[in-house]
Amino acid sequence: MNTSPTPNASKAKSRLRIPARRVFGDPYCFLAFGFGSGLAPVAPGTFGTLAAVPVYALVAGLAFPVYAGLVLGLFAAGVPICQRCERRLGIHDHSGIVWDEIVGFLITMAGVPFSWPAVVLGFALFRLFDVLKPWPISRLDRDVAGGFGVMLDDALAGVFAACGLHLLLPYVSA
Template sequence: MNKAPASVWKNPIHFLAFGLGSGASPWAPGTVGTLAAIPLYFLLATLPLGLYILVVGLAFWVGCWLCERTSEDLGVHDHSGIVWDEFVGYWLTMLALPVSLGWALAGFLLFRFFDIIKPWPIRWADRRVAGGFGIMIDDVLAAVYAGALLHFAYFVMSLNW
């Protein structure tokens, strides 16, 4: 467990990279960061789909810079408190799904599952891709797995057997 630096509360770049401070949690910062992304998801979900995709895409590219800059400042490649990648990963997981507490919870559980167990190619990317892009991409891949399962579940539930 990496202790959150004081700069999280003083430096706006670090504050954002630490998921609006949620990554400063001493326990399970990735999980706490993902939880912190849920209320913002409900706000984003009110946007038209195209704008939602644009915002999440911008959050990804800004996140690459935020995470790299914060990592460099802290001297730690992927400090456990850097959770902007969890924010973006969760929002990507929820792309074009029904907006409800049940779907939000399912997305949370599946995203965290894939982010923690890191099946191929997530683990490969986590170990081999450097910089801010490297910090972000493993969560994007976890989101692809989680989102695909959620979309499959939605499809199956929508069938009229």
């Protein structure tokens, strides 16, 4: 007999409200919840992406190899961070876990000089791909478990958004 929760039960569980003291009292959950931005009562992924904007502003001027290495390091760190937070909460890919959104947005903005039009367009494209999850993002989201799964689908959404951003950026005034 299969005792795993139904997809709807899993989705409902991933939206359970987590007390702020639990997030701020645990270093893994504090990071996984994007320094608390994932505690937003609505659209925590959007708030997590907003938390990525100042991070991007700080690192946008780095040489591309350094930027790429930093993002790769944040991705690698995100795997155990998200996995440990998941275990501590007892919930797979809780909607408040937004470290993956931060990394996904940084992937989106790779190689893009800082400008507000680029940030707004990159933000919109990343949220679009993260929410809609076109194939193969949806497949990764469904089939890859643990911290790696949490990180992987948003990283790929970031790659899709980066492609769109680099195609559209020449048409956006900076």
